[in-house]
Amino acid sequence: MSQFVFLYREARTPSPQELESRMAKCLVWFKDLEKNGHLAYYGHPLNRTDGGVVRDAKGTVTDGPYAETKDIVIGFSLIEAKDFDQAVKLAAACPLVAGGCLIEVRPVLKL
Amino acid sequence: MEADGPFYRRERARLLAALTRVFGVENLSLAEDVVQETLAKAFEAWAFGGVPEHHSALLMASAKNRALDVFRRERTARKFAPALQHLIESEWTLRPAVEELFLPPALKDDELRMMFSCSHPHLAEEVQVALILNMLCGFGVEEISRIYLASVAAVEKRISRGKKVLGASQRLFDLTAEDFAPRLSAVHRALYLLFSEGYHGASDEAVIRAELCREALRLARLLVDHAPAATSATYAVAALMYLDAARLPGRTDEIGDLTALFEQDRSRWDGRLIADGLALLEQSAMGSELSEYHLEAGIAGMHATASRFEDTRWGEIVGLYDMLLKVRPSPVVALNRAMAIAQLEGPEKGLEAIEAISGIERLEDYPFYAAALGELELRCGRSEAARAHFQEALDLARNEAERRFLARRVEDCAGGKPAISRATPR
Structure with a gap:
């Protein structure tokens, strides 16, 4: 088993109704991961506001990784999977993806 | 824990009633914004670890913190209640003042006061009900338009008219006010209409209609539990809703079609609701008042207690x-x-x-008028006349369930079979 960090990224802020139905679906998805031994750490949702990307030593800050986008990380989790392919399958089943979110899947570096 | 619709709606209504009192009705839209922010943030956070057990208390605490921020940010830009105005000017008095506004005794009557505020005499009944749906049941404009089969624009207009009148009143209705009694009758009427919309309404969505009935029941319960509002008529309104709602599960069969009263599977009626309804009906008999609600509740009680259609x-x-x-x-x-x-x-x-x-x-436009003629003609054995009436009713049907039900009746006539032989009392 390897570990992967899931970075949930999103550029827009959904409506409260959307967030509510998304919450219900996410809870189910997380429960499934947990049951199947894929969840190493729930992780945390991150505040959409007051954050930024530091771009240089002067402390220039932009919203997202690219100066022109607002694409921001809205949360992270630590996932256990056999390999990258399985991690991708798990991520693809996440209700956030269906709602237009991106998930960046990054293997944890092992020595 | 039910995470969809009702949960969100319930919390929205509760927070909105509290924040409207705190900010004052003239700042209604500010209160609505703060409620949306509070909920959005909570849903996002809870997507990860689950909804905490004390979510209601957490939401209220989060709303309180936001209210503090709002007062800090807007104390010069916006007008709040005069009694509050000088308290929020200084950080020394701001926090304790806001803390007090969110203590349980202060929160206790918010929803009731909101309910009475929505039943404002300057508002048409349909506007009152739309406002109650929006402010107290947490239904959005789009959902309300689906309930009434009306356009979103029409419902928006209705609600904004209501909010304007609401915002112009000095504050949420005071439950000790002199006009409590007439306002209570308006509340009865609005809740009755809300319930009827769920029970007989035009919407095709059984789920949403059942929810309307549930909400009406909940609000009626609030009245029953608040001593000054618990009048004989209040008990009658509540009894009527309980006794009718008890029969809701029997009203649609497996494929969701409407079933006529005489065909209903009475074992599917909700015995607990019937028992509660009958207890409420008994309590409504105190005093000498005999309102229209007493009579309707009495009729509902007759149906609910007949174990077979023939025993009615x-x-x-x-x-x-x-x-x-x-x-x-x-x-x-x-x-x-x-x-x-x-x-x-x-x-x-x-x-x-x-x-x-x-x-x-x-x-003339009411499908069940033509359908009633059809039923009776059929029972008289005149199936041709019956068929014509059912066809007319079918053309007037307002939704799919009604269409299916009436189409079946038209067919019954064509087959010449007395589909409703059981309807005659033995």
Whole structure:
């Protein structure tokens, strides 16, 4: 088993109704991961506001990784999977993806 | 824990009532914004670890913190209640003042006061009900437009008209005010209409209609539990809703079609609701008042306690309809009375009673007027006439469930079979 960090990224802020139905679906998805031994750490949702990307030593800050986008990380989790392919399958089943979110899947570096 | 619709709606209504009191009704839209922010943040956070057990308390605490920020940010830009204005000017008094505004005793009556505020005499009844749906049941404009089969723009207009009147009143309705009694009658009427919309309404969505009934029941319960509002008429309104709602599960069969009363599987009725409804009906009998709600609750009680359709006490039901007609003369009430007469004295007598209804032409667009004629003609054995009436009703049907139900009736006539032989009392 390897570990992967899931970075949930999103550029827009959904409506409260959307967030509510998304919450219900996410809870189910997380429960499934947990049951199947894929969840190493729930992780945390991150505040959409007051954050930024530091771009240089002067402390220039932009919203997202690219100066022109607002694409921001809205949360992270630590996932256990056999390999990258399985991690991708798990991520693809996440209700956030269906709602237009991106998930960046990054293997944890092992020595 | 149910995470969809109702949960969100319930919390929204509770927070909105509290924040409207805190910011003042003239700052209604500010209160709405803060509620949305509070909920959005919570849903996002809870997507990861689950909804915490004390979510209601957490949401209120989060709303309180946001209110503090709002007062800090807007204390010079916006007008708040005069009593509050000087308290929020200094950080020394701001926090304790806001803390006090969110203590349980202060929060206790918010929803009731909001309910009374929405039933404002300057507002048309339909606006009052739309406001209650929006402010107290947490239904969005789009959902309300689906309930009424109305356009979003029309509902938006209705609600914004309501909010304007609400915002112009000095504050949320004071439950000790002099006009408490007349306002309470307006509240009864609005809740009655809200319930009827769920029970008989035009919307095709059984789920949303059941929810309307549930919400009406919940709000009626709030009235019953608040001593000054728990009048004899309040008990009657609540009894009526409980007894009717008890029969909701029997009203649709497996494929969601409407089933006529005589075909209903009575074992699917909710026995607990019937018991509660009968207890409420008993309590409504205190005092000498006999409102239209008492009479309707009485009729509902007759149906709910008949274990078989044939056991229904039609004589007493006709008597109650006679009294109801005196208090609330309406062709719909008269039509229902005629159907009860048909049960008691036979279909020919029922048809005569329908012919005698004054103002029956007002029911021309009501599918169940034509359907009633169809039922009685069919029972008289005149299946051709019956078919024509059912066809007319079918053309007037307002939604799919009604269409399916009436189409089946048209077919029953074509087959020439007396589909409703069980309807005649034995």
